[in-house]
Amino acid sequence: MENYDFEMPTPCQHCGEIFDLNDGFGSEKWYPNTVICEECYRKEEEEIEEDERWETVNNELSNALYGLDKEDGAWDKLSDENRALILHIVNRRYSPEEGKVRGGSTIKWETFTDESYHNMIAVRPIGDTDFNSPRLFHFIFPENAEKFKLLAEMAFVAKPNGG
């Protein structure tokens, strides 16, 4: 690219490359009311599409989850598939690096009667003794706890923090 070919050479706000102002596009997100080069405009467009995708995901999730926190047994009514998916996402949130490295490997979970929680059947990763752990779950029926334990061992790919 040689600058003298341009009618109105303009440095792009985003990448610094010189482009012809006539060939540029109005930035919508990064630099409102500013013309940026075509390449950056395309990248910006992709980013905007990605933002919109996540906005849709978030809206659909809020609709689906609306009020579930106030319903008894909501977790048990979710399908096994959805529960596994939620756990998988949460787990990656807690230790993404380890999740990647360990790939398909699993950790062991245990069930026990939780005297400090209405004698419900608790399920947790072995060694995760934190009372407030996001990975401590309670069930009324032992068979549900056992089923959940199996599900968790399939879904979880990383150890609890520090475990």
Ligand SMILES: [Zn+2]
């Ligand atoms: Zn640019």
